[in-house]
Amino acid sequence: MKILVPVKRVVDYNVKVRVKADGSGIDLANVKMSMNPFDEIAIEEAVRLKEAGIASEVIAVSCGVTACQETLRTAMAIGADRGILVETDVELQPLAVAKLLQALCAKEQPQLVICGKQAIDDDANQTGQMLAALQNWPQATFASKVVIANGKATVTREIDGGLETLEIGLPAVVSTDLRLNEPRYATLPNIMKAKKKPLETVKPADLGVDVTPRLTTLKVSEPAKRSAGIRVADVAELVNKLKNEAKVI
């Protein structure tokens, strides 16, 4: 079976982002970009399923600007077999990405789509669920364990207050949580090999998808800064402050 894995190019996890002075957005000039961490987990999971002989092919997909090619090369260095770039300069929102993936699912016929549960830039947490809806497929979000057997997926999910296990038929969409796996580091030979793997580029119009944004960002602002308080000398002073000044205990 084929597995499709969408990967997003985002501001690196370790970068402290800055709001542009004119409030129009985030300053992305000269900022390090990387693959969204949850998508790395998704690629890793798909590659492990291939290594276990369950998947036949892992296809990485990225939607966005030309530079998303780098993100696809990273996915292929981890072990994806090929990449598809849906290239556009338009700001892509989750519904548009879900529709692009829907069109690619029609073409590639994967049995499983594994995606990150959320991207760490817009923190939307929508695309996987939207794709599942558009395909009328079952979904298992926030997965911490995935077992594929007998045409079914048994997925343990991280939910508020604990864990639950769902059994869903295939094809399906699974979204990854942090504890699903620890992605491997791409080795130099694999990075070199990834450069030779096929990377196809298509445009949203080729897929017949209208990617016009539904939400307009009117402004972006800095949240109110929390100022540092005081250092207390010892536990007695701390308890005194909490009781008499802050009045929280």
Place this chain on the structure above:
Amino acid sequence: MTILVIAEHDQNSLKAATLNTITAASKIGGDLHVLVAGTACSGAAQQAAQLQGVTSVKVADAAHYQSQTAENLTALIIAHAAGYTHILAPATTFGKNLLPRVAALLDVGQISEITGVESPDTFIRPIYAGNALATVQSADKIKVITVRSTAFEPAITGGNAPIEAIAAAADTAQSTLTHRELTKSERPELGAAKIIVSGGRGLGSGENYHKLLEPLADKLGAALGASRAAVDAGFVPNDYQVGQTGKIVAPQLYIAVGISGAIQHLAGMKESKVIVAINKDPDAPIFQVADYGLVGDLFELVPQLVSAVG
């Protein structure tokens, strides 16, 4: 305008985040309906009917709503969506799992985790782990929204809305819940606790985490939380995690023990009213947001604190 709030509940009562979501809905204005879909869920429906601002409670009672799967709840919501201008749910794992599925079938975008309502079509939401706030306007005819519970007060009782049964949708049979294991605890839920005692990698081990923090949490009637580092190190389960990818909390008092204060952790707790940090590293970033900082060895300070608050 007519707003539909999807209730998260355990059949007998509403989950706390549902009450905050109802307050967010009230700020949009208009009629406010609450959908309670479940199995023998009249307890939750009656609680919803008594909340201020609620004008109608719709109950869909059927066996296939017991496990609250996204597939079945989506089919139900879509069947009854006509006439609603807004559909809201709490931004919990329940709402995050469900609502994008609804939005896609309505062919509308979703506005995730709003923290403010500017007007019926304009909302504020955090992006980049809360390091920026975006004001977004939706052009869609139905606004589908998840609500960050810590940004809104819980709705209070004092209403008396009619309860109306609505038809269940057919069972999609796409997903079967085979097991659910909720962490059993006498302590308050992280999302609803007034005081949270939270531990990080500085505790060194799961054993230390429990030995040091549980007595303090017991004394204060607090919930227990953890940083991602502590979860990754296996000290505690993931549902303890506070941060960008865990729970967002805003208690009256947040005590961070052995937590350095990575951006992703701060994103989950910096709206707390009072923050206390205990850490041996005087340069730890957690001190930049702490109201009261105590530099020193947590293995000595935490037991002292337990005796002192008694």
